Amino acid sequence: xxxxxxxxxxxxxxxxxxxxxxxxxxxxxxxxxxxxxxxxxxxxxxxxxxxxxxxxxxxxxxxxxxxxxxxxxxxxxxxxxxxxxxxxx
Amino acid sequence: xxxxxxxxxxxxxxxxxxxxxxxxxxxxxxxxxxxxxxxxxxxxxxxxxxxxxxxxxxxxxxxxxxxxxxxxxxxxxxxxxxxxxxxxxxxxxxxxxxxxxxxxxxxxxxxxxxxxxxxxxxxxxxxxxxxxxxxxxxxxxxxxxxxxxxxxxxxxxxxxxxxxxxxxxxxxxxxxxxxxxxxxxxxxxxxxxxxxxxxxxxxxxxxxxxxxxxxxxxxxxxxxxxxxxxxxxxxxxxxxxxxxxxxxxx
Numbered sequence: 001x002x003x004x005x006x007x008x009x010x011x012x013x014x015x016x017x018x019x020x021x022x023x024x025x026x027x028x029x030x031x032x033x034x035x036x037x038x039x040x041x042x043x044x045x046x047x048x049x050x051x052x053x054x055x056x057x058x059x060x061x062x063x064x065x066x067x068x069x070x071x072x073x074x075x076x077x078x079x080x081x082x083x084x085x086x087x088x089x
Numbered sequence: 090x091x092x093x094x095x096x097x098x099x100x101x102x103x104x105x106x107x108x109x110x111x112x113x114x115x116x117x118x119x120x121x122x123x124x125x126x127x128x129x130x131x132x133x134x135x136x137x138x139x140x141x142x143x144x145x146x147x148x149x150x151x152x153x154x155x156x157x158x159x160x161x162x163x164x165x166x167x168x169x170x171x172x173x174x175x176x177x178x179x180x181x182x183x184x185x186x187x188x189x190x191x192x193x194x195x196x197x198x199x200x201x202x203x204x205x206x207x208x209x210x211x212x213x214x215x216x217x218x219x220x221x222x223x224x225x226x227x228x229x230x231x232x233x234x235x236x237x238x239x240x241x242x243x244x245x246x247x248x249x250x251x252x253x254x255x256x257x258x259x260x261x262x263x264x265x266x267x268x269x270x271x272x273x274x275x276x277x278x279x280x281x282x283x284x285x286x287x288x289x290x291x292x293x294x295x296x297x298x299x300x301x302x303x304x305x306x307x308x309x310x311x312x313x314x315x316x317x318x319x320x321x322x323x324x325x326x327x328x329x330x331x332x333x334x335x336x337x338x339x
Contacts, residue, residue: 017317017319018317018319018320019320019323033260036260036261036319036323037319038260038262038263040227040262040263040264040267040318041263041318041319044317044318044319
């Protein structure tokens with residue numbers, strides 16, 4: 001899975017689960033201050049990402065360091081590179 | 090002229106606020122303590138919350154009158170027989186807590202950490218069962234909310250978490266909306282305008298003027314059952330934002 005595909009799928013999560021416009025989704029956007037998520041919404045985000053990518057990320061400490069949308073792209077990419085994905089969707 | 094008006098307002102208000110609090114609070118506390126020896130806890134809580142409501146009404150509607158007037162419009166009057174409700178309010182000034190205490194329902198408020206630390210009001214708020222959401226894990230908060238709603242108690246929340254700097258609302262926190270989803274409780278948006286300088290953030294000086302409160306129609310479980318807490322909070326925020334723009338322009 002290339003990075004472009006990862007970005008596309010992460011953006012789909014934000015569009016489908018959080019009703020955020022595609023135009024508002026760019027790597028530099030802060031997920032708290034720009035997109036308006038809070039710590040509770042992160043739980044929903046993690047669940048939605050797990051469902052989308054078929055990978056378990058709930059217990060991964062790197063989730064706590066995520067601040068921007070770009071951080072999510074990189075995090076998912078690193079999971080993919082580590083071979084954590086069960087299957088490409 | 091405006092400066093003189095402001096000076097008189099603050100002088101009269103704060104003197105009367107102090108005197109009224111000294112006269113009103115001790116006997117009510119005493120009655121509540123005595124009542125707790127005789128009546129069930131639920132009855133005492135109900136009376137205590139009603140006492141807070143009357144206190145708030147006098148402080149915000151009577152003491153600063155005629156320098157500050159409160160105009161209340163109910164656009165969801167038909168909803169009033171249902172309930173309990175979760176009331177969602179925008180938060181521009183410290184007077185909001187008093188304004189919301191005027192609601193004609195048995196209510197508790199969701200507060201930040203600092204109101205609990207106030208010498209007298211903090212104790213009163215704790216006694217009334219107000220919830221400090223920042224001081225409890227979310228699962229405990231949700232359990233407490235379920236219990237309150239189950240008892241028929243209405244809940245007032247300021248989901249911005251802190252006073253907004255100006256007229257633009259801050260982002261909403263999700264916890265109260267998650268509680269709404271869990272309890273299937275109707276959500277009633279309350280928009281407050283004109284209070285942003287009563288008093289302004291960082292000051293305790295009140296300014297004369299009119300405070301407008303608009304109660305909007307309730308969002309019922311059927312209206313939001315398919316939404317998650319993030320989408321729901323933004324939906325409610327948008328409804329309130331549109332109403333506040335109209336209110337601020339008038």
